[in-house]
Amino acid sequence: MLIQLQPEFDEVLQPLGSHAVEFFLAASLYHARKISFASAAYIAGLSFDAFRYRLEEHFDQGYIISDECVLEDLQTVEHIAS
Numbered sequence: 001m002l003i004q005l006q007p008e009f010d011e012v013l014q015p016l017g018s019h020a021v022e023f024f025l026a027a028s029l030y031h032a033r034k035i036s037f038a039s040a041a042y043i044a045g046l047s048f049d050a051f052r053y054r055l056e057e058h059f060d061q062g063y064i065i066s067d068e069c070v071l072e073d074l075q076t077v078e079h080i081a082s
Contacts, residue, residue: 019045023054030055030064037063 005013005021013020023044030040041051052062 023051024058026051027055027059031059033064033066 016023023046026035026040026043029035029043030037035043037051038048041048044051044054046054056062
């Protein structure tokens, strides 16, 4: 898919480096929980660590962990410990 942006976005995106469009598209889909972290990193053309770093750089947070996942993990630990 070829994306053509309005020219006024050039001045906003250019200081953010190469592939800024791909990164912010991937980050948006990841934050909306439409794709996995691995898929988002792939779309952005970045390694896991590089994608996490850029998420932290631009959004002050790398991974998104849902409350449900944390509760499930706590229940698993409780089950194993008992």
